[in-house]
Amino acid sequence: MRPVAILGIGQTKIDEQWDKSLRQIAAEAIHLALMDAGRERADGLFLGNMMSGILDRQNLLAPLAADFAGLKDIESVKIDAACGSGGAALRAGLMAVACGELESALVMGVEKMTDRHPHEVTAALATAADADYEGEMGLSFVGLNALLMRRYMHEYGWKHADFAPFAVTAHANAMHNPFARLHQKITAEDFEKSAMIATPINLLDASPIGDGAAALYLVPAETLRRGTRILVAGSASATDTLAIHDRPDPLFLSAAYRSAQEACRQAGVGPEDIDLFELHDAFTIMSALSLEACGFAERGQGVRLGLEGEILPTGRVPVTTRGGLKARGHPVGATGVYQIVEVVQQLRGECGPTQVPEARIGMAQNIGGSGSTIVTHILKRD
Amino acid sequence: MRPVAILGIGQTKIDEQWDKSLRQIAAEAIHLALMDAGRERADGLFLGNMMSGILDRQNLLAPLAADFAGLKDIESVKIDAACGSGGAALRAGLMAVACGELESALVMGVEKMTDRHPHEVTAALATAADADYEGEMGLSFVGLNALLMRRYMHEYGWKHADFAPFAVTAHANAMHNPFARLHQKITAEDFEKSAMIATPINLLDASPIGDGAAALYLVPAETLRRGTRILVAGSASATDTLAIHDRPDPLFLSAAYRSAQEACRQAGVGPEDIDLFELHDAFTIMSALSLEACGFAERGQGVRLGLEGEILPTGRVPVTTRGGLKARGHPVGATGVYQIVEVVQQLRGECGPTQVPEARIGMAQNIGGSGSTIVTHILKRD
Numbered sequence: 127m128r129p130v131a132i133l134g135i136g137q138t139k140i141d142e143q144w145d146k147s148l149r150q151i152a153a154e155a156i157h158l159a160l161m162d163a164g165r166e167r168a169d170g171l172f173l174g175n176m177m178s179g180i181l182d183r184q185n186l187l188a189p190l191a192a193d194f195a196g197l198k199d200i201e202s203v204k205i206d207a208a209c210g211s212g213g214a215a216l217r218a219g220l221m222a223v224a225c226g227e228l229e230s231a232l233v234m235g236v237e238k239m240t241d242r243h244p245h246e247v248t249a250a251l252a253t254a255a256d257a258d259y260e261g262e263m264g265l266s267f268v269g270l271n272a273l274l275m276r277r278y279m280h281e282y283g284w285k286h287a288d289f290a291p292f293a294v295t296a297h298a299n300a301m302h303n304p305f306a307r308l309h310q311k312i313t314a315e316d317f318e319k320s321a322m323i324a325t326p327i328n329l330l331d332a333s334p335i336g337d338g339a340a341a342l343y344l345v346p347a348e349t350l351r352r353g354t355r356i357l358v359a360g361s362a363s364a365t366d367t368l369a370i371h372d373r374p375d376p377l378f379l380s381a382a383y384r385s386a387q388e389a390c391r392q393a394g395v396g397p398e399d400i401d402l403f404e405l406h407d408a409f410t411i412m413s414a415l416s417l418e419a420c421g422f423a424e425r426g427q428g429v430r431l432g433l434e435g436e437i438l439p440t441g442r443v444p445v446t447t448r449g450g451l452k453a454r455g456h457p458v459g460a461t462g463v464y465q466i467v468e469v470v471q472q473l474r475g476e477c478g479p480t481q482v483p484e485a486r487i488g489m490a491q492n493i494g495g496s497g498s499t500i501v502t503h504i505l506k507r508d
Numbered sequence: 509m510r511p512v513a514i515l516g517i518g519q520t521k522i523d524e525q526w527d528k529s530l531r532q533i534a535a536e537a538i539h540l541a542l543m544d545a546g547r548e549r550a551d552g553l554f555l556g557n558m559m560s561g562i563l564d565r566q567n568l569l570a571p572l573a574a575d576f577a578g579l580k581d582i583e584s585v586k587i588d589a590a591c592g593s594g595g596a597a598l599r600a601g602l603m604a605v606a607c608g609e610l611e612s613a614l615v616m617g618v619e620k621m622t623d624r625h626p627h628e629v630t631a632a633l634a635t636a637a638d639a640d641y642e643g644e645m646g647l648s649f650v651g652l653n654a655l656l657m658r659r660y661m662h663e664y665g666w667k668h669a670d671f672a673p674f675a676v677t678a679h680a681n682a683m684h685n686p687f688a689r690l691h692q693k694i695t696a697e698d699f700e701k702s703a704m705i706a707t708p709i710n711l712l713d714a715s716p717i718g719d720g721a722a723a724l725y726l727v728p729a730e731t732l733r734r735g736t737r738i739l740v741a742g743s744a745s746a747t748d749t750l751a752i753h754d755r756p757d758p759l760f761l762s763a764a765y766r767s768a769q770e771a772c773r774q775a776g777v778g779p780e781d782i783d784l785f786e787l788h789d790a791f792t793i794m795s796a797l798s799l800e801a802c803g804f805a806e807r808g809q810g811v812r813l814g815l816e817g818e819i820l821p822t823g824r825v826p827v828t829t830r831g832g833l834k835a836r837g838h839p840v841g842a843t844g845v846y847q848i849v850e851v852v853q854q855l856r857g858e859c860g861p862t863q864v865p866e867a868r869i870g871m872a873q874n875i876g877g878s879g880s881t882i883v884t885h886i887l888k889r890d
Contacts, residue, residue: 188589495568
């Protein structure tokens with residue numbers, strides 16, 4: 127298996143893009159990644175998407191995007207792991223280049239969510255839960271995360287306000303990311319005062335949906351000069367039960383633990399070596415659980431990293447450095463690719479006021495469902 | 509890239525399985541493939557499915573199937589190329605094992621289509637067309653294929669009755685396949701007399717949908733003894749436009765041509781070496797177009813192979829030897845895996861009255877949409 131590097135990145139602003147179609151957004155990200163890579167074509171396109179079939183009545187999105195972007199005839203396929211689709215698409219493209227089947231691959235995520243009524247979108251998102259045992263009960267994703275957050279607060283004695291730093295930091299970082307959905311500074315007081323959605327989750331615990339696409343251009347690492355390459359040094363995916371009631375310990379993201387362990391093993395690094403961590407903060411509770419499962423904090427102590435300022439760009443474990451799901455936005459099937467784009471920006475030193483000093487190793491973790499598919503990648507400047 | 513072999517196969521009967529849930533059907537196929545392979549686990553699961561999100565409100569089908577089958581914690585991902593999902597899933601699993609990332613992989617396709625009203629299913633199938641230019645016009649898949657068939661008859665002067673052998677042969681072969689949806693012999697007269705659906709396509713031109721799942725167990729070829737191994741000798745996927753009006757020649761399946769050429773190149777064989785061809789006969793017109801694009805017949809002459817008996821198990825190009833989409837049935841996202849299972853059965857010599865004598869090299873071609881994603885595999889006993 128030959129090492130693979132990320133040569134180009136592209137992303138569209140996450141927004142309500144009512145004047146652009148799904149295929150236009152997708153093609154825009156593809157063109158930006160091609161331009162960034164200095165290439166005109168790729169041998170394949172691996173596209174992550176969750177809900178175009180439901181919301182847009184459009185399947186076969188991969189050949190549609192390839193064709194609309196002018197990439198006639200190339201292999202293309204859609205990878206679907208719900209909100210974890212982006213990470214899963216990277217993993218598929220990675221293996222295709224690593225095994226020598228392709229000499230280059232575009233990996234992208236795209237989602238268009240704001241053309242429909244929010245009720246339709248909420249119902250579509252709920253398809254990532256267990257339809258027979260969770261969906262049938264009327265549980266939405268906010269509801270599922272509210273159950274987890276309440277249990278966490280009960281188990282470990284934290285107050286709701288203790289989660290504020292995750293949201294405040296994400297919003298502060300997004301101020302410097304032109305592609306972010308929200309450019310709005312918030313305070314811990316705003317966080318506590320925001321509207322309740324599903325106790326104890328309020329509006330500022332939750333990430334906004336949006337329309338957006340992001341893309342990567344992969345090549346064999348051997349074709350690039352050493353020193354400035356961005357290598358995919360670790361890649362792993364693991365599975366957990368769909369329904370959270372089936373888990374021995376619902377507060378332990380076992381697929382996060384296992385995929386992070388394996389990605390670290392491949393990259394030959396430990397949590398202490400990671401310069402930044404783009405985690406999947408769909409809700410503030412998920413930030414705490416991810417930090418713990420990946421070894422950055424003891425069980426029940428993930429919240430403390432926020433309270434102690436360790437998640438800031440200058441802290442011990444910088445997270446959501448470009449705004450995270452919380453403020454950059456969460457176009458579900460595209461999110462995992464946005465995370466990788468942002469880690470690449472950090473390793474290239476392109477992040478201005480939220481640049482992590484001397485970032486060389488970055489981790490990204492993309493979560494599908496309530497943790498039932500978790501994909502972890504480690505990138506290394508080398 | 510190391511060679512990969514198919515060690516185990518499993519399939520459920522294609523039917524209206526109203527007493528079984530999606531996850532039950534999926535787990536059944538997984539268990540059958542594991543038993544056939546003599547294994548208890550696999551390192552990963554690559555699942556092809558098209559419409560569980562739309563029809564069953566269930567996404568994240570891969571971890572759900574893995575969990576329900578007792579395969580805790582393994583990597584799992586869903587691959588979606590509409591009706592071509594099964595072939596695309598095999599290609600993804602193949603690359604994961606070929607590159608050394610996994611030591612074994614389950615590949616499966618699953619679809620549950622009969623729990624909903626046929627109108628819902630027809631609309632869901634239409635998501636594989638171009639939503640903005642074809643779906644918006646009210647074109648269903650029968651409609652699209654009717655356009656192609658009418659054009660073909662006009663261009664090359666064939667009558668509707670000339671397509672009968674494709675349907676008659678498929679039904680005759682399915683009589684000997686216990687997993688087939690239809691066990692009903694038909695004659696050329698039945699074919700001509702059956703109800704019109706969309707001129708010139710009538711009921712017996714079209715394949716039936718159904719509930720079903722099929723699975724494969726992949727291992728590195730080097731772990732098996734030579735002589736009886738079933739190798740995946742060629743694998744390729746190619747893309748065409750989604751909308752048929754965008755094609756320079758709508759009667760030429762260019763993605764079939766390109767993927768077949770590439771798969772043959774990898775396997776070191778030509779059309780003359782192929783002992784059987786499991787093609788994607790969603791409609792009789794597709795059989796003719798596939799045979800032509802893959803080099804088994806001149807342009808406009810695919811129909812002749814049927815009329816001259818060359819598609820029978822004893823003919824020059826046996827097709828649909830276990831019933832094909834037409835009579836085995838077409839559970840869309842699972843179909844591509846059924847095709848591979850059937851080629852394996854032929855290469856193992858397990859097909860009784862429809863056994864192709866001394867079959868050693870088999871081809872399977874799985875089509876997504878009206879030919880916008882086409883995946884071709886060549887298997888070889890070696």
